[in-house]
Amino acid sequence: MKQRLIIDMDDVMADATGQFIDTYEKEFGVRVARESLNGKTEGAGWPHPQEVLYQFTFRPQFFRTMRVNEGAQEVVRQLNEKYSVFIVSSAMEFPNSLREKLDWLKEHFPFLHWKQFVFCGSKSIVHGDYMIDDLPHNLDTFGGRRLLFTAPHNMQFTQYERLNNWREVGALLL
Amino acid sequence: MKQRLIIDMDDVMADATGQFIDTYEKEFGVRVARESLNGKTEGAGWPHPQEVLYQFTFRPQFFRTMRVNEGAQEVVRQLNEKYSVFIVSSAMEFPNSLREKLDWLKEHFPFLHWKQFVFCGSKSIVHGDYMIDDLPHNLDTFGGRRLLFTAPHNMQFTQYERLNNWREVGALLL
Numbered sequence: 001m002k003q004r005l006i007i008d009m010d011d012v013m014a015d016a017t018g019q020f021i022d023t024y025e026k027e028f029g030v031r032v033a034r035e036s037l038n039g040k041t042e043g044a045g046w047p048h049p050q051e052v053l054y055q056f057t058f059r060p061q062f063f064r065t066m067r068v069n070e071g072a073q074e075v076v077r078q079l080n081e082k083y084s085v086f087i088v089s090s091a092m093e094f095p096n097s098l099r100e101k102l103d104w105l106k107e108h109f110p111f112l113h114w115k116q117f118v119f120c121g122s123k124s125i126v127h128g129d130y131m132i133d134d135l136p137h138n139l140d141t142f143g144g145r146r147l148l149f150t151a152p153h154n155m156q157f158t159q160y161e162r163l164n165n166w167r168e169v170g171a172l173l174l
Numbered sequence: 175m176k177q178r179l180i181i182d183m184d185d186v187m188a189d190a191t192g193q194f195i196d197t198y199e200k201e202f203g204v205r206v207a208r209e210s211l212n213g214k215t216e217g218a219g220w221p222h223p224q225e226v227l228y229q230f231t232f233r234p235q236f237f238r239t240m241r242v243n244e245g246a247q248e249v250v251r252q253l254n255e256k257y258s259v260f261i262v263s264s265a266m267e268f269p270n271s272l273r274e275k276l277d278w279l280k281e282h283f284p285f286l287h288w289k290q291f292v293f294c295g296s297k298s299i300v301h302g303d304y305m306i307d308d309l310p311h312n313l314d315t316f317g318g319r320r321l322l323f324t325a326p327h328n329m330q331f332t333q334y335e336r337l338n339n340w341r342e343v344g345a346l347l348l
Binding site: 116117122 | 178180260262266267269270272273276277287288289290291292293294295296299300301302
């Protein structure tokens, strides 16, 4: 039986940080440098308070139009042969995101089946052998091997094994 | 720590069978008696083949306008005090259903938090202490105590502990 591998979407498969930067630039005319966000918790490091960025997540198309992170498609395609892959995303807070995330997955990862997708509120409900996530609090409740995917907002955390990009994911798991 | 209780939506919290009967009547002018469906697998027992009923599930508002099953609101409210309740629904096959199920839960079960909702394709991904579901194949992969909630299409199954209605759920778990 294949081992179960759980993969997050935002800032793992999808470039959520890039989407925030692009949306912020369109809205306020200022392009925030990705590197300037390093080591700052989500929402910190921006000229406006976190509440302003939070509003972006309720806008139609915000989740639908995210770019795919470099290497994600090819590595997930290979992982999908070796593991029982589940894509698990904390989508429930953002009602628009549900359909948009499903459509995004179907567009960019057409080799995955809808049976492999999970949209939840709390990731404590899922179980498996590996979890790749950018948020330490999602890894905290996981019973398997916990892998922190590097994003600007998690640079300061050291408690979990870190994977800096999809090349490193492939090197570890393939 | 509270025990985790996983509850299904269609034909457990929501009267999915009733919605099929109503929709079929509107479409074809024939009201199928609920009792005539007893012991027949999903989609069997209807004048038209299963494919016709399957189309209903892709229509806007099909999931949004289901009635709440009798007693579900009050018993779930009480269960929510005693257990760590998660609502887990196989919604991913039906893209419209994602937002509709979320809105339905918010309307009829406003005392639940979005962190308690899970929309998936395969229920093998969730773990907990109890699962209440009308479909034996969802219970098959569950590691906790498996409780089959009676629906016309599962009358013929005997392998799981059966709960016939929300009164019986309350009597067992409260």
